[in-house]
Structure formats: structure tokens, C-alpha cells
Amino acid sequence: MSPAKCKICFPDREVKPSMSGLHLVKRGREHKKLDLHRDFTVASPAEFVTRFGGDRVIEKVLIANNGIAAVKCMRSIRRWAYEMFRNERAIRFVVMVTPEDLKANAEYIKMADHYVPVPGGPNNNNYANVELIVDIAKRIPVQAVWAGWGHASEN
Template sequence: MPDLGLENSEEIHEFVKQYSGSKPIKRVLIANNGLAAVKCLISIRQWLQKQFNTSSVVSFVCIGTPDEMDAASHYLKLADEIIMAPRGKNSQNFANVDVIVSLALQAKVDAVYVGWGHASENPELPKRLLEHDIIFIGPSTSSIVASGDKIVSTIIAQSIGMPTVDWSGRDVKIAKNEVDFHGLREKATIRTVEEGLEAISKYGIGVPMMIKASEGSWIGIFIEVWIAKFKIRLTGKKEENGKKTSGKIEECSD
């Protein structure tokens, strides 16, 4: 069956109207690589074929890098178009909001899909895309902040009665219609060794304890089995990176 053509297809415009959409999506930028990109390409094309008897009504523009090109990554073989981003770690390409927005504008896409990982948990991306009338295929900025942030998501969970382990923000609760997520994070975050030791004492946090970075330069998550070594561990991480850090500590569950 020939391409329906988004501009002239009453069927597609009626479909968009039926589901209260604002406009048909003709071009999508896939700001991810590997499995996330492949699943997006295959799944949406299968749905388009089933819904409209053709998969060509949407064009997919994939972000490539010199590294991905050298590796002949499979997702690039499935792309309708490839647009290049800088070589290097993901902070230079797939996780870089400035790069993604710039490429989306350059490719003149209607929507951006990020999948999981990389920039998917960065609330700035949907906000920036909205400024350019580009659809973000994913949750809203507020939803990303609420569920993607380690500290805020734990506060929300304990505020609605879900059991949580003892941690440094145990007393912080979210009020109905609360929107100041930054303020909540501030109340529950530890930034110094002294604040950490105070939380351990106040909430009776035992060992082994888990120390999780929320921002800054801590290296992911690590576990400490001796409270006496907590100060050495935390100080060492800060000195190693030479930057301000923040995060939370919690007792490890079985």
C-alpha cells in the first residue's frame, strides 16, 4: 500500500483528533542507542503498519556518533536518517540536553524519544523541547522530578504510607499539591560528614548502610559496613573528586 501522506490523510488527522492530539507526528528524533533505539524503531513501525497499513507515515532520525558508526551499530541500520553528535562519553552526546535540542531543531523533527538511561531522567529535556514546540515522548517534567530523583521519590513513597528503610530524610513528608520538590530535597539531603553522622544517630541507621549520590561527584552507590569508617569513606570521596557533593544514606534491607 502506498504512503498515506500525513499532510493529506484524513484518516491520520481524524486519529489525532480522536485522541485529543494537537498535530500528527511526522518525524521523530531517537536520542538513544542500542536496544532502546532498536525497540522504538521496531515497535512503532509495527504499530503503524497495523493501524494504517503502512509504516512509512513517520520518519525516524537517529543520533549517531563516530563511535557508533565505527561499530556499525544495528539501530543505525534501521534509521531513515542519521544525524551526527560528537564522539565521546554520553555527556557529550546522548545525555547532553543542549546537543539533543540542537539536533532536534536541525533535523526539524516533531518529537523526540529518549527511551531509558542517558537523558531520560533529566527534567530539563522536556522543558527545553516544549519551548520549541517539540513533543517529548515520555513523562512530564514534574513527573520526571518526582519519580526520577532518588530523594524526592522516597519522600513521596513514605508520604503515602509505603514502607521505606530508615534513611536520612525519614521525617520529611510531602503535602497535598506540593510542587516545591527542590525544597523537599534540601530537607532530606546530606552534604557533609557532620550531617551524615547526625542522621545516623537521629534515625538509628545501622550497618550495613548504603550511601547514594543524588548530585555532584560521588561515584554512584557504595555500601559501608563500619560506622567508624563512614567519615573516612565520605571525606575520601569528596577529596578524590574535589567537588561539592550531596546524597542520602539509608540502612540496607535484607
């Protein structure tokens, strides 16, 4: 939508650029400088959901992947949780672990809060087995599943 068309459809609004594109905002609205710690820091995922109008709290995530993919996911979410909640452990992680991963003492296992043993061998026995992933997600239970890349994310 062009800025000219916006003025016709939304005469009380103006287009403001942001990092994620153009947004319509009410004309004449005072924009105060945000204090990130005051305006966006909350104590828990439940408070975050309530404050920002959501309806599903995610406190436990099943990581249905292994290796560096799992490590990067957990590091990113923990960094975000620390910035948002001042608690990097506000979101807990459950990982799937094959006998091969356990024998190799894989880094992602050390980072997890809980692990679930799964069959070894080809990935259709474990990380690409969608039925197994759904079964684990229901049994634990978790509020979200992160499939990562490769394995189940490509099924």
C-alpha cells in the first residue's frame, strides 16, 4: 500500500517506518522513548502472555533435533529469556537423545533440563519420526516443539 493510498483509506493515520517495514499509526500521537527494562521486562512467561495479550504460555519446549541445531536453539531462547525475565532458565528444555548421542557426551544434552532416550540408528527411528516426537510431546508434556532444520522439519 502506498503512503498516498493510506491517506485516502486511513485519514487519521500516518505511515511510520520501522525495522520490520511500514506501519500505520494515529496522527499526532506522542511517541515517548521506551525504557526497555521498565516497559518490556516481565517476571515469567505467564506474565509475558498476560501482558501482551496472548493466551498460551510456553514454559517447556521439546527440542526434536540434536547437535549444533539444538545447542543454537537453547542458547538463543536462554539469551532471550534472560533479557525478558532476568532468568535464563524461565523456559525449560527437553531433548531427545539416541544412544550414539549419549555415548558421544553431546553438548546439547548437558544444556537440557531433561532428556528422553529414543532409539538409535537412522533418523527415521528418532529425530525424523514425527509420530515418536508427538508421543514424547504428549507424555512429558511440553507446550511447544522445535524441530530445527533437517530431520522432522523436512517431513
